[in-house]
Amino acid sequence: MRSQSTRVCVGIAFNAWCLKKMTKLHAHQLKLQYAQQTAWKMYCVALNNKSTPQQNLSCVWTEKTFQTEAFSSGREKNLHLPPAGVDTGALRKEFLSDMISGIESRFFEGPENKGKNPKYSLTDLDNENFRTVGEIIAVSLAQGGPSPAFFKEWCYNFLCSGEVDFSCLSTEDVADVESSLLISKVEDAADIQSLMMWADEIVSCGYTNQIKMDSKESMIRAIVLHSTTRLIPMLQQLRKGMELYGLVNLMAVNPEACHSLFVPGKILKPDADFIMMSCQPHFSEKGTSRERTERKIINFLQDFLQEIEASEKTSETFSNITDGNTGGAGGEKSESLAVQHVLQWMTGQSHVPILPDEKRHFKITCKFDHECKERLGDHSICYPVVSACTCTVTFPVQHLDTYTMFKTIMSAAVRYGGGFHRV
Numbered sequence: 001m002r003s004q005s006t007r008v009c010v011g012i013a014f015n016a017w018c019l020k021k022m023t024k025l026h027a028h029q030l031k032l033q034y035a036q037q038t039a040w041k042m043y044c045v046a047l048n049n050k051s052t053p054q055q056n057l058s059c060v061w062t063e064k065t066f067q068t069e070a071f072s073s074g075r076e077k078n079l080h081l082p083p084a085g086v087d088t089g090a091l092r093k094e095f096l097s098d099m100i101s102g103i104e105s106r107f108f109e110g111p112e113n114k115g116k117n118p119k120y121s122l123t124d125l126d127n128e129n130f131r132t133v134g135e136i137i138a139v140s141l142a143q144g145g146p147s148p149a150f151f152k153e154w155c156y157n158f159l160c161s162g163e164v165d166f167s168c169l170s171t172e173d174v175a176d177v178e179s180s181l182l183i184s185k186v187e188d189a190a191d192i193q194s195l196m197m198w199a200d201e202i203v204s205c206g207y208t209n210q211i212k213m214d215s216k217e218s219m220i221r222a223i224v225l226h227s228t229t230r231l232i233p234m235l236q237q238l239r240k241g242m243e244l245y246g247l248v249n250l251m252a253v254n255p256e257a258c259h260s261l262f263v264p265g266k267i268l269k270p271d272a273d274f275i276m277m278s279c280q281p282h283f284s285e286k287g288t289s290r291e292r293t294e295r296k297i298i299n300f301l302q303d304f305l306q307e308i309e310a311s312e313k314t315s316e317t318f319s320n321i322t323d324g325n326t327g328g329a330g331g332e333k334s335e336s337l338a339v340q341h342v343l344q345w346m347t348g349q350s351h352v353p354i355l356p357d358e359k360r361h362f363k364i365t366c367k368f369d370h371e372c373k374e375r376l377g378d379h380s381i382c383y384p385v386v387s388a389c390t391c392t393v394t395f396p397v398q399h400l401d402t403y404t405m406f407k408t409i410m411s412a413a414v415r416y417g418g419g420f421h422r423v
Contacts, residue, residue, distance in 0.1 A: 110175035115152035134241020
């Protein structure tokens with residue numbers, strides 16, 4: 001459960017308690033030694049320190065805490081979960097949500113919503129980081145999401161078949177900045193002199209014919225093939241990691257069924273309407289002043305989510321314009337508040353449930369605290385308290401009189417209240 005930002009952090013005690021309980025209750029069943037809890041401890045510390053667990057991707061994953069044989073049986077045994085009563089899934093969701101998001105930004109490049117390619121990194125290839133990425137993707141899908149719906153079509157086809165259809169590759173499949181800019185320069189060259197300015201770069205892409213104006217199409221083709229085929233070793237290693245749980249075999253047999261899980265377009269991102277439809281407020285007796293105040297707070301929540309959503313669309317439009325000016329390569333954006341951040345703060349997951357049954361039963365309980373001043377004495381501010389394990393948020397009614405106060409408090413809570421600090 002997450003606490004108010006003003007209270008003392010008890011994260012260290014929580015970590016020690018989790019490890020102690022997990023060791024005592026599950027050591028025999030899971031055949032784990034206490035030393036093997038390092039990855040779990042690292043993730044708890046990362047949450048409480050607001051650091052990003054994907055920064056220690058290989059270090060966390062290769063501890064084997066998340067890869068033991070007992071875990072391979074599927075959803076029944078989740079080794080990275082503490083026992084029931086400590087958590088019922090929020091930490092698993094938080095871990096996988098953070099990891100998939102971090103993997104997308106760290107190991108892939110390309111414009112938003114148009115698919116991405118793996119980054120060309122021989123260092124990551126040598127360290128087998130792409131294999132680790134593949135294993136995490138397989139685990140995430142086995143646990144119900146989030147799905148890695150950010151691959152370009154040609155990458156997904158390679159993951160299914162293990163082969164590249166060169167005839168289908170086009171300039172749309174280029175994601176790195178250097179190749180995108182070089183294609184633009186070749187296309188915009190007005191004469192042979194301006195074209196020869198980029199001769200070295202064109203030749204380094206594998207073009208061996210004479211450079212002349214009527215050969216632009218061949219030069220662009222060489223750049224496209226150079227940009228994409230050099231990524232095959234990364235995709236091969238990624239595919240090797242995705243063999244976990246037989247995911248690659250499943251994709252090879254059912255490419256159409258798995259398509260939407262990897263290629264953007266069909267997986268819907270959470271929006272204001274989804275969160276509001278999932279909310280189940282526990283209102284006071286109908287007709288009372290308390291009930292009117294509680295309904296006002298729910299209206300504030302809706303306004304808050306819609307304002308964030310509108311801001312997201314504005315930022316996305318600006319990003320698309322910027323991507324167009326840089327050849328569609330896309331760059332890293334500064335982190336701003338998004339609807340998915342609010343959902344993750346409330347529930348531990350930042351995605352709409354993938355499975356129909358899970359989506360149908362997905363609910364967020366909203367409660368209201370009217371007695372915080374009587375209980376805590378005179379104080380100036382309180383923050384909402386979230387139990388991500390039970391998908392419950394409790395609003396401090398006495399501190400949310402106006403929408404301005406609601407927005408200020410909620411923004412701070414979502415941005416800085418992501419740690420699991422209370423038992």
